[in-house]
Amino acid sequence: MINARKKIVKEKGAAPTAIEEEVAKALFDIEVSPSSDIKADLRDVYISGAKEIEVGKSGSAVVIHVPFRVWKVVKKIQGRLVRELEKKFNRRHIVLVANRTILDLNFKRKGLKVRPRSRTLTAVHESILEDVVGPTEIVGKRTRISVDGTKILKVYLDPKDKDKENIENKLACFSAVYKKLTNKE
Numbered sequence: 001m002i003n004a005r006k007k008i009v010k011e012k013g014a015a016p017t018a019i020e021e022e023v024a025k026a027l028f029d030i031e032v033s034p035s036s037d038i039k040a041d042l043r044d045v046y047i048s049g050a051k052e053i054e055v056g057k058s059g060s061a062v063v064i065h066v067p068f069r070v071w072k073v074v075k076k077i078q079g080r081l082v083r084e085l086e087k088k089f090n091r092r093h094i095v096l097v098a099n100r101t102i103l104d105l106n107f108k109r110k111g112l113k114v115r116p117r118s119r120t121l122t123a124v125h126e127s128i129l130e131d132v133v134g135p136t137e138i139v140g141k142r143t144r145i146s147v148d149g150t151k152i153l154k155v156y157l158d159p160k161d162k163d164k165e166n167i168e169n170k171l172a173c174f175s176a177v178y179k180k181l182t183n184k185e
Contacts, residue, residue, distance in 0.1 A: 004028040007046045009067065023050045023064055026088040030081075038077045038084070045070055048099055052092075055176040061093040063177055071098035079135040079163070093173040097131045097181065100124045125182045129155065132178050136161050152185050 007024035008016045016024070024047060031042040049065040064085075066074050074081065078096055085094040103110070103119040117123055130138060133155065140156035161167060179185055 009046050009048055011048075017050075019052055019062065020047065020050045022089075023047060023062065023085075026085055029088070030084050036084070038080050041073055041077045042081075044073050053177055053180050055093065055173045059091050059093070061095055061173045061177055062089055063095045063097060063181070065097055065099050068098050068100060074098075075134070082135075093170055095132055095173070095177050096134070097128060100127055125184065128181055129153075129178055132174050132181070133157060133167075136163070136167050150185070 004021070004025040004027075005016075007027045008020055010016060027042065027045065027047070030036050031039055033039070036042075046067070047064055048067050051063055051065075053061050053063055055061050062085075074096060082094045082096065086092070101119055102121050102124045103112070103115050105115075107115045107119075118127075137158045138155055139158050142154040142156075144152045144154060146152070157167060175185070
């Protein structure tokens with residue numbers, strides 16, 4: 001268990017929750033197992049948080065937050081890592097999301113001259129959407145505004161994806177997680 005603790009990096013030494021320790025232990029088990037093909041890539045991967053979100057009738061989803069510095073490594077092995085983690089957490093969907101920073105309009109207080117486009121609210125929400133549906137790619141988006149003013153974002157995923165039938169089962173999970181993380185539908 002002491003080595004699994006190295007897989008969690010919390011801010012200012014905060015104590016990890018039970019679900020975070022469970023995810024860290026699962027990551028450590030995958031890294032240590034001799035039959036794992038993502039063993040070498042997982043050596044540099046650690047998490048910054050995890051939480052469980054209820055997803056209606058289909059059960060629950062575990063949202064794993066990964067520091068942005070590690071996201072490049074995670075992105076390469078995301079499909080295989082999600083499959084392995086779903087085996088460990090039976091009956092729960094796994095969603096990997098990078099930690100991103102949103103800078104508001106008075107960013108000059110923080111000592112910055114210009115606000116990077118990647119730190120705007122819109123850019124961060126688009127990136128979160130790509131993280132949530134990953135490893136599948138988004139091929140189109142439509143925003144539908146109804147008569148009463150509510151906005152619904154329709155996202156079209158890649159129809160040529162290898163794991164298509166598995167993704168169709170997770171669509172409700174994706175929308176619930178995105179709504180929870182961004183307060184958008």
